[in-house]
Amino acid sequence: MSSFTPNRRSLLKGGVALGAGVAAPTIFTGQSWAASHAYTNAPQGGSVTLGFNVPQTGPYADEGADELLAQQLAVEHLNGMGDGGCLNTFSSKALKGNGILGKKVEFVTGDTQTKSDAARASAKSMIEKDGAIMINGGSSSGVAVAVQGLCQEAGVIFMAGLTHANDTTGKDRKANGFRHFFNAYMSAAALAPVLEAELGADRRAYHLTADYNWGWTQEESIVASTQAMGWETVNTVKTPLASTDFSSYITPVLNSGADVLVLNHYGGNMVNSLSNAIQFDLLNKQVNGKDFKIVVPLYSELMAAGAGENIKGVLGSMNYNWQLDNEGSKQFVKSFGEKYGKPPSNSAQTCYAQVLLYADACERAGTFNPCGVVAALEGFEFDGLGNGKTLYRADDHQCFKDVLVVRGAQNPTTAYDTLEIVNVTPAEQVTYAPNNPLFGGDEASLGTCNPGA
Numbered sequence: 001m002s003s004f005t006p007n008r009r010s011l012l013k014g015g016v017a018l019g020a021g022v023a024a025p026t027i028f029t030g031q032s033w034a035a036s037h038a039y040t041n042a043p044q045g046g047s048v049t050l051g052f053n054v055p056q057t058g059p060y061a062d063e064g065a066d067e068l069l070a071q072q073l074a075v076e077h078l079n080g081m082g083d084g085g086c087l088n089t090f091s092s093k094a095l096k097g098n099g100i101l102g103k104k105v106e107f108v109t110g111d112t113q114t115k116s117d118a119a120r121a122s123a124k125s126m127i128e129k130d131g132a133i134m135i136n137g138g139s140s141s142g143v144a145v146a147v148q149g150l151c152q153e154a155g156v157i158f159m160a161g162l163t164h165a166n167d168t169t170g171k172d173r174k175a176n177g178f179r180h181f182f183n184a185y186m187s188a189a190a191l192a193p194v195l196e197a198e199l200g201a202d203r204r205a206y207h208l209t210a211d212y213n214w215g216w217t218q219e220e221s222i223v224a225s226t227q228a229m230g231w232e233t234v235n236t237v238k239t240p241l242a243s244t245d246f247s248s249y250i251t252p253v254l255n256s257g258a259d260v261l262v263l264n265h266y267g268g269n270m271v272n273s274l275s276n277a278i279q280f281d282l283l284n285k286q287v288n289g290k291d292f293k294i295v296v297p298l299y300s301e302l303m304a305a306g307a308g309e310n311i312k313g314v315l316g317s318m319n320y321n322w323q324l325d326n327e328g329s330k331q332f333v334k335s336f337g338e339k340y341g342k343p344p345s346n347s348a349q350t351c352y353a354q355v356l357l358y359a360d361a362c363e364r365a366g367t368f369n370p371c372g373v374v375a376a377l378e379g380f381e382f383d384g385l386g387n388g389k390t391l392y393r394a395d396d397h398q399c400f401k402d403v404l405v406v407r408g409a410q411n412p413t414t415a416y417d418t419l420e421i422v423n424v425t426p427a428e429q430v431t432y433a434p435n436n437p438l439f440g441g442d443e444a445s446l447g448t449c450n451p452g453a
Helices: 061-078 116-128 141-154 184-199 213-228 247-254 267-279 301-311 327-340 346-365 370-377
Strands: 047-054 104-111 134-137 157-160 204-210 232-239 260-264 293-298 315-318 380-382 390-392 403-408 419-425
Touching (some): 047 346, 061 104, 061 134, 061 267, 061 346, 104 116, 116 134, 116 141, 134 346, 141 157, 141 213, 184 213, 184 293, 184 315, 184 403, 184 419, 213 232, 213 260, 213 293, 267 293, 267 301, 301 403, 301 419, 327 346, 346 370, 346 380
Parallel strands (some): 047 134, 204 260
Antiparallel strands (some): 315 403, 380 390, 403 419
16 A cells, blocks of 8 residues: 655644543443343344445545545454554553454445435444444434434444534434534534634625535524624525536525625535636625635535635635644554555544444443443543544533634645644534534433343
């Protein structure tokens, strides 16, 4: 394999460094979840099977391909192969590189197709036919909500991949589901101060929004945060997820009086809508006496690569970027780069971390019983997986950590540094109450853990 050598740069502009301290992990005896307690797909032999459900086709297939690479790498490290990756930097030291609870880790895969029905069907097959005890992956909030509901019903753990809608750990939260990725509220909370500082408080925004639960909550969150700082929302227009040409949606923007276009799109949708906007020369126009701007609230390196030069100067947010300068990130970049010849994407890091977090919870709980795993993950504080200090909040199973504000680089030196980190927003600035109205309010409830059989 070719190797990838990271070229790091000074990253923080007003960012706040996190303290190194992190709470010691709780070690469970497993007695509360004794072997006599039946649960779905309890491993019977010397191995345990995980299910990796990713978009191998459809508009988010690029993200899915990177997720699968990372999941395979996580399995290697759990089984004691390779350089051990983030087992070397993880603040919890429960994992020893001998599988999970002494059982070799195996995996099966499914194709979500970025469709909820297809994702549920593939997850159901992995659980019922292949004996998967945990499902990880996905690059769509519609998929995540659907699969999370299935896993709750089946009595297995769901470790979400890329799911950014507030709903996943909001109104649709489930006791058997966990999300390491950040959400739409966090993106808006991190972006708003930067948008105000760079673009001003007197702006008129036009939104194009993917027409499913992620797009809706992303639009709702960014509208709320920008209106709070003085922006006017000119229009909000929903676009089908299957769209590939957004020209007909861009044309009305020109005559709307808007001076900012917010693209609540992801993956191939964002690449195409941004490319169409550039074709209309929006970034070279002046409206209301101001230079026209485009904002992409949710970024990924894979999207940036697909959009090419079109992303130069365009602001957005990210859950993770390989250029982060912490020990966990440097270890993961090294392991992933040496194996695959490129740096990891934000989708790769998320799924890699989720696999390790599940395995570690099993070790600390002393069982694969989902209810033991839930107890081990709730309120778990950790470090060393790439994002810095992180908390898995017990109330809603949402991770809280720093959020990155990024911009399309003007002068990238490789195909992999097309985004530059503008600011690292401290976790406390993006933290909200579990009953926040954007997350279902007082009606939202995890329910109870389901161990299944």
